[in-house]
Amino acid sequence: MNKYAPILIPTLNRYLHFERCVNTLSLSDLAIETDLYIALDYPLKDSHWEGYLKIKDYISKIEGFKNVYVIERAKNFGAEKNLTSAINFLFENHNYIVLTEDDNEFSECFLDYMNKGNIQFKNRKDVFSICGYNYPIVMPTDLDSNVYFWRGFSAWGCGIWKEKWSEIDFTGGDVNRFLMNPSNIFKLNKYAGNYFPALLEVELKNHVTGDTLVSMYLVKNNYGCIFPNVSMVRNHGHDGTGVHGGLLVDNIYSSQQIDANKEFNFKFENVNLIENVNINLLLKK
Numbered sequence: 001m002n003k004y005a006p007i008l009i010p011t012l013n014r015y016l017h018f019e020r021c022v023n024t025l026s027l028s029d030l031a032i033e034t035d036l037y038i039a040l041d042y043p044l045k046d047s048h049w050e051g052y053l054k055i056k057d058y059i060s061k062i063e064g065f066k067n068v069y070v071i072e073r074a075k076n077f078g079a080e081k082n083l084t085s086a087i088n089f090l091f092e093n094h095n096y097i098v099l100t101e102d103d104n105e106f107s108e109c110f111l112d113y114m115n116k117g118n119i120q121f122k123n124r125k126d127v128f129s130i131c132g133y134n135y136p137i138v139m140p141t142d143l144d145s146n147v148y149f150w151r152g153f154s155a156w157g158c159g160i161w162k163e164k165w166s167e168i169d170f171t172g173g174d175v176n177r178f179l180m181n182p183s184n185i186f187k188l189n190k191y192a193g194n195y196f197p198a199l200l201e202v203e204l205k206n207h208v209t210g211d212t213l214v215s216m217y218l219v220k221n222n223y224g225c226i227f228p229n230v231s232m233v234r235n236h237g238h239d240g241t242g243v244h245g246g247l248l249v250d251n252i253y254s255s256q257q258i259d260a261n262k263e264f265n266f267k268f269e270n271v272n273l274i275e276n277v278n279i280n281l282l283l284k285k
Helices: 015-026 046-060 079-090 109-119 176-177 182-191 195-205 208-220 277-284
Strands: 005-013 035-039 067-070 095-099 104-106 127-131 149-151 158-161 224-228 233-235
Touching: 005 015, 005 079, 015 046, 015 104, 035 046, 079 095, 095 109, 104 277, 109 127, 109 158, 109 224, 127 208, 149 277, 176 182, 176 195, 176 208, 182 195, 182 208, 182 277, 195 208, 208 233
Parallel strands: 005 035, 005 095, 035 067, 127 224
Antiparallel strands: 095 158, 104 233, 127 158, 149 224
16 A cells, blocks of 8 residues: 555546646656556547547556556446546545546646645545645635635545545435525525536436536535645646537636645644635635
């Protein structure tokens, strides 16, 4: 067992995204002590093959990590199944893993933040995940900490614990019961305007997305995630190549400034890091 959390990247054919993701992770000082797992799905259509074969060739040349393991599918699993089955596989031997989609670019301090976050918050039941991304907002200037607690989740580079992840029903079976309680709708809208419409998509159109179900779980149980004041992740997925991202002409996510430090040390005065009302308002806007 490695004392540092393993990294999991699900992928299929987005070669340029995947290469950038792996390369930036490898720049971390902790990469050489970290196991990298790649869940490589099998092509579903002809257009997948070129990128898929490039990724297969590139994987054999990856350096800078302790070990590189490939979970290679013999048939197409689809994005959701490829991801969830790989997570379950890693949780057979690990209690905490670092998860990222293949279209993210990282700060050098990202892995340091993720591993220190595990130590800092693993015993807090109300902390569901350590998230490396921060939204493109102007943070308040009077903060006494370099992280914040919010009842939301971002899968753009996150650390997750087995016992907390396993509590969520990713089939969407809990959505109807949750939405039937008006107080839950009020709580959803308190934090973000997109939570309620996204849950309606799950219920009425069976459009199940993991982030939506995680957000419902957080609001329902008064849990949250830890986010850095300065993002450690830049996302390149809104270029029309992804399953959910779509295409943004003015793509702020791919040009967002990220932390330039090599190390990260948590800084906050109160051990019981709680919600910041001003940050909540900024995120809701």
